[in-house]
Amino acid sequence: MLNSKYPEMIKYMSNVNPPELRELLKQITENDESYETLSSSALKEIDVLSRKADDDLRSILLCTCAFISISRSTRMRSINALSLQLSTSFTPTEEGILINRIERKCGSIRNVEKDVVCHVVHHIDPTLDPILHLAEFLHDVENHPRASDFPFRFGFRNPTRSNSKSLNISITRRFIAVLHSVAIAVGLPGIGGSDDKKLHCLRVMCENSLIGAGATALERQLHIGWTTSSQAMNYSAKKHQALNARTAYLLAGRQDKDIQPHPMWRSFNKLPLAMSYWKRICIIASQAGFIHGVEFDSSINELDIVEDDTPVTRPNTEDDVQYPQLQTNSPVTVQPVSDLAALVASLKVEAKDPMFPQLCATKFAEIGSLIDEGSIRGNFALKQSDANGKALVQILLLVALVKSNANLENKTGYSWLQWIEKVKQSSTLSISTKNWSAFKHTSGLF
Numbered sequence: 001m002l003n004s005k006y007p008e009m010i011k012y013m014s015n016v017n018p019p020e021l022r023e024l025l026k027q028i029t030e031n032d033e034s035y036e037t038l039s040s041s042a043l044k045e046i047d048v049l050s051r052k053a054d055d056d057l058r059s060i061l062l063c064t065c066a067f068i069s070i071s072r073s074t075r076m077r078s079i080n081a082l083s084l085q086l087s088t089s090f091t092p093t094e095e096g097i098l099i100n101r102i103e104r105k106c107g108s109i110r111n112v113e114k115d116v117v118c119h120v121v122h123h124i125d126p127t128l129d130p131i132l133h134l135a136e137f138l139h140d141v142e143n144h145p146r147a148s149d150f151p152f153r154f155g156f157r158n159p160t161r162s163n164s165k166s167l168n169i170s171i172t173r174r175f176i177a178v179l180h181s182v183a184i185a186v187g188l189p190g191i192g193g194s195d196d197k198k199l200h201c202l203r204v205m206c207e208n209s210l211i212g213a214g215a216t217a218l219e220r221q222l223h224i225g226w227t228t229s230s231q232a233m234n235y236s237a238k239k240h241q242a243l244n245a246r247t248a249y250l251l252a253g254r255q256d257k258d259i260q261p262h263p264m265w266r267s268f269n270k271l272p273l274a275m276s277y278w279k280r281i282c283i284i285a286s287q288a289g290f291i292h293g294v295e296f297d298s299s300i301n302e303l304d305i306v307e308d309d310t311p312v313t314r315p316n317t318e319d320d321v322q323y324p325q326l327q328t329n330s331p332v333t334v335q336p337v338s339d340l341a342a343l344v345a346s347l348k349v350e351a352k353d354p355m356f357p358q359l360c361a362t363k364f365a366e367i368g369s370l371i372d373e374g375s376i377r378g379n380f381a382l383k384q385s386d387a388n389g390k391a392l393v394q395i396l397l398l399v400a401l402v403k404s405n406a407n408l409e410n411k412t413g414y415s416w417l418q419w420i421e422k423v424k425q426s427s428t429l430s431i432s433t434k435n436w437s438a439f440k441h442t443s444g445l446f
Contacts, residue, residue: 022050069134073130076103084150088100137154215246223245267284344391
């Protein structure tokens with residue numbers, strides 16, 4: 001439930017004005033008996049927030065939005081997020097930022113300090129972009145006396161104190177209070193779990209999103225730095241691994257790095273390098289209309305910052321090093337590909353239903369239309385190395401069989417997707433799955 005409401009929660013935090021939020025906070029404290037998931041400490045913190053000045057309340061809201069967005073994109077623990085420093089933890093890349101943190105708990109290994117590098121890339125929807133959220137917050141508190149090199153410790157005294165348990169508890173309690181209130185605002189009863197586990201929901205959301213996008217178990221483990229060995233890789237190897245991991249792109253709503261984010265990012269390098277990385281992001285996003293209140297001089301205002309919104313591809317690269325190769329000019333149509341992946345993922349959930357083949361048949365026209373729109377040179381639009389890409393071919397085979405034989409029987413106890421895979425491997429199907437064009441010619445459906 002929380003995962004499905006996540007975009008709505010982020011957009012609420014980005015758009016709500018302080019007086020409206022204050023009114024919500026007061027309503028929650030006055031009707032505390034209606035919210036069973038709220039602890040007494042959360043209620044006290046909500047009451048404190050309701051008495052904050054408008055500017056401070058807005059800054060706290062932006063800080064929470066950035067914290068939630070970064071945490072969900074990296075699956076790091078909240079205590080590690082609180083230790084991030086602007087000067088040492090964030091490194092800009094062509095696609096986004098590398099975040100370097102210290103983990104003391106990696107899978108089966110305990111009490112071993114280990115550097116973990118995670119790549120966060122620009123989201124296909126700028127309103128859900130964690131990098132933009134962090135940049136907007138940093139711009140808002142640029143001249144605030146309580147701002148520091150620790151962005152997520154904003155508003156607290158002596159934020160440079162390291163490993164202060166009382167400080168960490170106070171900060172996480174504030175984040176939990178805001179998260180509770182925002183959840184209530186979008187129609188949820190709040191956040192479940194004990195007080196020290198409530199922020200764990202962000203890690204669960206990250207894991208569920210990666211599973212739904214087709215990431216393998218190994219990819220998910222590498223994304224968060226879990227290993228079965230205490231041997232640490234050098235920084236260059238970890239950076240190389242993070243930059244080439246597709247999990248960052250899956251969490252950003254992109255199947256891979258060939259699918260580009262919003263076209264405004266193409267104009268990023270037009271701005272003077274003398275400006276800070278975060279300020280350049282704010283200027284780009286401001287001119288594109290995604291954030292407001294960013295001031296810049298007239299010479300920058302005259303630049304053509306935002307280009308057309310035609311989706312583009314970039315040439316294939318290996319380890320971000322250019323090699324002589326053919327470059328395709330065929331555009332990747334982002335929306336059909338993402339819609340197709342979402343449709344396949346929703347069908348996979350029903351794979352054990354006795355009427356699953358018939359259900360797939362009813363969706364075939366929509367599937368075929370999305371493949372036609374997203375296909376490049378006759379492929380299936382989704383990569384066949386991905387879980388959703390494999391499931392798509394299995395669904396197409398089921399549709400072809402159910403059209404020719406309406407009385408399919410699955411008595412194996414396996415799901416229909418497993419059943420058709422075994423049929424495919426054990427018999428000589430006359431249907432080709434080499435590519436979409438070959439399937440259309442051999443399936444008898446066209």
